[in-house]
Structures are given as structure tokens and as C-alpha cells.
Amino acid sequence: MIAVLDASVALKWQFEDEEATSASTALLQDFIDGKIDLVSLTLFPYEIVNAINVAINRKRIKEAIGYRVITYLTSLGIELRSFDGLIESTFTMARKYGLSPYDCAYMALAKKQKCDFFTGDRRLFHSIKNYFSWVRWIGDYRSL
16 A cells, blocks of 8 residues: 655654544554655655754754754655646645645646555645545554
8 A cells, every 4th residue: 555645744753743643643553664655745854854844943843853853754754756746736735725835746746646645734634625535534443
């Protein structure tokens, strides 16, 4: 089984005060155990770095911890796919559904791969769930 994930899911692996950490950790464990292949976009590490930078600026974590989190999350072996071939689909979804191109890029990848897309962004999930059956809220994930 293969699935696309966005950075919001991976960040839940590091921030215990986030919603749905148990389910996101179950996904990570299934990935580590080889039960599921996780793919994301080359955009993924940039979003991780941005989120950690914001967390440091808001005094949510210390800078030294931020460096460790970035190193850990970007070294897990999640396969990163190119944005090439997804530009038109990303733009079309962004215009049609009024979503950010960042979010739509992950969805375009999942659509192209014909697999589920897991997000930890509840707002995104609720805004799009009625249009795509393969968009999944990470809180609903159950271990394989």
C-alpha cells in the first residue's frame, strides 16, 4: 500500500499537543514496519523547516530541538516526488476548490498515484472530503 502525506501529519509525530498524534504515530510505525510506503513532494522538507521555524519563533520549542526535529523528519526515508507533471492539476484544483496550491499539490500527487492522501489539517480535510474519497483525515487512520 502507498499513501501520500503532507507535512501536517509528520509534524504530529513531534508535537505531542497536536490533535490525532496516536493515529499519526500508528501511520509512522506502519511505515517503519514496511506495511505502508509513504510518499510526499519535494515541497515536504521546506514545509517542515517552515513549521519548525514558526514553532521556534512562537517559543513552542527551543532552537536546538528544532534542528533535531528537522533532521529526524527529513531522514525517515519518505520518498519525495517531483512537482513536475503536477502543475496543471494543482492549479486546477486550487482554482476550483479555493484551496492553497501547496495543499492541492499533495492532492494532485495522490490523484496521480491513485492512492490515499493523509492530512493532519482538519480544515483542509473538511473542505474537500466530499469531493475526493481518497482524502483522509489522519485522525481516522488505523494501523494495518
